Amino acid sequence: MNPLIPMIASTVVAATPLIYAALGETVVERSGVLNLGIEGMMLIGAVAGFAATLGSGSDTVGFIAAAAAGVALSLIFGFLTLNLQTNQVATGLALTLFGIGLSAFVGHNLAGLPVARLEPITIPGLTAIPVIGDLLFHYDIMVYLSVALFLAVQWFLTKSRSGLTLRAIGESPGVAHAIGKSVLTTRYLAVAFGGATAGIAGAYLSLVQTPMWVEGMSAGKGWIALALVVFGTWKPARVVIGAYLFGGVTQFQLFAQGFGLPIPTEFLSMLPYAATVIVLVIICRDPKTILLNQPASLGHSFHSAA
Amino acid sequence: MLRLERRAAPSSVMSVVSPLVAAVGMLVTGFLLFSALGKDPVEAFYLFFIKPLSTTYGIGELLLKTTPLLLCGLGLALGFRANVWNIGAEGQLTMGAIAGGGVALWFGDSDSNFAMPLMLLAGVLGGMAWAAIPAFLRTRFNTNEILVTLMLVYIAQLALSWLVHGPWRDPEGQNYPQSQGFGDAETMSILIDGTRVTWGIVYALVLAVVAWVFAQKTFAGFRMQVAGLAPAAAAYAGFSEKRNIWIALLLCGATAGLAGICEVAGPIGRLQQQISPGYGFAAIIVAWIGRLHPIGVVFGALLMSLLYLGGESAQMGMGLPSAITGLFQGLLLFYLLAADLFITFRLKRVVDAPEPKPAARVGSAA
Numbered sequence: 001m002n003p004l005i006p007m008i009a010s011t012v013v014a015a016t017p018l019i020y021a022a023l024g025e026t027v028v029e030r031s032g033v034l035n036l037g038i039e040g041m042m043l044i045g046a047v048a049g050f051a052a053t054l055g056s057g058s059d060t061v062g063f064i065a066a067a068a069a070g071v072a073l074s075l076i077f078g079f080l081t082l083n084l085q086t087n088q089v090a091t092g093l094a095l096t097l098f099g100i101g102l103s104a105f106v107g108h109n110l111a112g113l114p115v116a117r118l119e120p121i122t123i124p125g126l127t128a129i130p131v132i133g134d135l136l137f138h139y140d141i142m143v144y145l146s147v148a149l150f151l152a153v154q155w156f157l158t159k160s161r162s163g164l165t166l167r168a169i170g171e172s173p174g175v176a177h178a179i180g181k182s183v184l185t186t187r188y189l190a191v192a193f194g195g196a197t198a199g200i201a202g203a204y205l206s207l208v209q210t211p212m213w214v215e216g217m218s219a220g221k222g223w224i225a226l227a228l229v230v231f232g233t234w235k236p237a238r239v240v241i242g243a244y245l246f247g248g249v250t251q252f253q254l255f256a257q258g259f260g261l262p263i264p265t266e267f268l269s270m271l272p273y274a275a276t277v278i279v280l281v282i283i284c285r286d287p288k289t290i291l292l293n294q295p296a297s298l299g300h301s302f303h304s305a306a
Numbered sequence: 307m308l309r310l311e312r313r314a315a316p317s318s319v320m321s322v323v324s325p326l327v328a329a330v331g332m333l334v335t336g337f338l339l340f341s342a343l344g345k346d347p348v349e350a351f352y353l354f355f356i357k358p359l360s361t362t363y364g365i366g367e368l369l370l371k372t373t374p375l376l377l378c379g380l381g382l383a384l385g386f387r388a389n390v391w392n393i394g395a396e397g398q399l400t401m402g403a404i405a406g407g408g409v410a411l412w413f414g415d416s417d418s419n420f421a422m423p424l425m426l427l428a429g430v431l432g433g434m435a436w437a438a439i440p441a442f443l444r445t446r447f448n449t450n451e452i453l454v455t456l457m458l459v460y461i462a463q464l465a466l467s468w469l470v471h472g473p474w475r476d477p478e479g480q481n482y483p484q485s486q487g488f489g490d491a492e493t494m495s496i497l498i499d500g501t502r503v504t505w506g507i508v509y510a511l512v513l514a515v516v517a518w519v520f521a522q523k524t525f526a527g528f529r530m531q532v533a534g535l536a537p538a539a540a541a542y543a544g545f546s547e548k549r550n551i552w553i554a555l556l557l558c559g560a561t562a563g564l565a566g567i568c569e570v571a572g573p574i575g576r577l578q579q580q581i582s583p584g585y586g587f588a589a590i591i592v593a594w595i596g597r598l599h600p601i602g603v604v605f606g607a608l609l610m611s612l613l614y615l616g617g618e619s620a621q622m623g624m625g626l627p628s629a630i631t632g633l634f635q636g637l638l639l640f641y642l643l644a645a646d647l648f649i650t651f652r653l654k655r656v657v658d659a660p661e662p663k664p665a666a667r668v669g670s671a672a
């Protein structure tokens with residue numbers, strides 16, 4: 001087999017959790033809410049999905065539990081920022097710190113336990129095709145669902161009426177409120193959606209990528225997802241492309257080992273983080289790019305008297 | 307019916323009461339949590355909050371852990387006041403430890419009087435250099451400091467990991483990823499006999515006073531506060547945003563770097579892979595609990611330090627996972643943010659009247 005094929009395949013697997021988390025956050029931010037708690041929600045999703053799969057033996061139950069846990073956590077964030085109008089940056093940080101603590105607390109008995117990896121599905125006829133079958137039709141179901149999620153988010157934001165409402169609220173909540181749109185409801189739904197996808201992203205780590213529960217296993221992926229939203233200038237298609245690029249960067253380690261490059265593993269592990277910084281610099285270098293693309297009310301609390 | 311109403315002016319009483327409300331909220335939640343886990347809450351509370359402080363050694367440990375929390379918290383508080391969201395104090399701490407630790411290793415077992423001052427200086431400069439990266443990227447390239455400072459945490463930790471696995475590994479350390487132990491002159495002297503407290507806590511407390519003077523009495527501190535409270539006013543007054551960002555990040559880099567070298571030259575005594583259980587992140591909560599006020603930060607750091615000790619004590623005494631510390635830290639910040647609502651709003655009883663025009667409604671009823 002061509003050595004490139006397993007590399008591309010592992011890139012896709014590495015990118016999938018980033019796609020879930022970043023697409024969710026894209027929707028959240030398009031509604032004008034900045035949720036910095038992705039890392040915390042991912043960890044909670046990872047531990048909840050792992051525990052549920054371990055208990056029930058079903059990956060489906062695991063992913064549903066992960067999404068539910070992510071939603072539950074995001075609703076705390078929603079209540080604080082939307083009802084109590086707390087600072088979104090501080091509350092998101094609190095959510096991450098809380099998620100790290102809660103997941104470690106809940107999962108302290110689960111560390112090291114084995115769970116069966118979610119296996120790739122076989123599509124009769126297609127998977128057997130040489131090269132193409134391995135490249136396109138040999139992934140687990142969550143990879144295909146991530147593509148479906150992308151299409152759905154893309155359609156929702158650009159073609160649907162509610163998507164238009166959501167974007168209007170993100171740009172100018174005051175105007176949207178004045179014409180009778182409920183800023184609160186829309187933002188709550190967006191935040192919950194972001195929670196669900198972050199939870200699923202976390203469960204993908206603990207059920208597919210690793211597959212086991214390790215304290216703090218998301219290792220900054222939630223923050224990279226946040227950077228991807230900026231990288232994608234809040235557009236789903238670019239966010240997904242960015243996720244695959246980052247997935248590739250994380251796989252550079254395998255590439256370097258394959259070619260016997262004498263680089264210490266620590267430096268290779270630094271690559272995704274360094275790449276995030278570089279990418280942010282490139283995108284943000286021109287303030288106009290951000291000004292034109294960032295939802296105008298991002299990070300600002302809205303109360304109708306303002 | 308109760309309704310939230312904006313206060314005419316933020317309540318200064320509430321801003322002091324709110325951390326206490328948050329602490330009580332955390333304790334009540336802790337009580338429920340311990341009960342739910344089938345543990346005796348009274349015993350758990352005793353183990354968590356009283357037992358760690360019942361010996362001189364325990365008090366010493368409290369001050370020992372307060373040191374890095376206070377140092378990082380001070381730097382962060384000054385930055386947050388100016389709306390500079392540096393969340394990477396952990397990375398600046400790590401870089402301070404690397405730079406200062408490198409100097410210590412260079413001195414080896416020498417008993418030079420220059421060793422310790424140079425180590426502290428290197429620690430401070432290491433932290434500042436690491437904080438200069440996000441300052442430069444933010445001021446020159448408009449790059450969000452939240453993400454950059456956080457990414458640099460991971461990079462600093464990996465750099466430390468590489469050093470203690472590779473070039474700086476102790477050849478006689480049986481392959482443990484750690485450096486040689488620092489010499490006597492390269493280790494901070496103990497402040498109180500029978501404890502592990504070093505001079506670090508003195509530096510931290512002095513810096514708290516210095517930070518208070520800087521924040522409250524200097525023009526630079528005033529400019530930063532205006533930039534945080536009213537960015538438009540700061541711009542109108544001609545205060546340079548870039549200068550504020552540089553000052554905020556460099557100050558935090560300096561204090562966090564000092565925290566890092568005080569840890570490795572103090573209780574740890576060498577460089578190793580893990581040098582901080584997340585002090586730099588916990589310091590975010592410390593800064594907030596301390597109301598971003600340098601003196602308040604001292605109390606915030608003491609409380610957070612107690613949470614660390616309590617977690618360890620509850621782990622040993624009751625077999626509770628030490629991760630409970632992280633849980634309490636998160637809860638504390640949540641409750642604090644919620645309680646802060648009442649700084650700017652108050653609950654008012656209203657008679658059931660026909661709903662006024664939507665434009666007059668504030669928030670939603672709690």
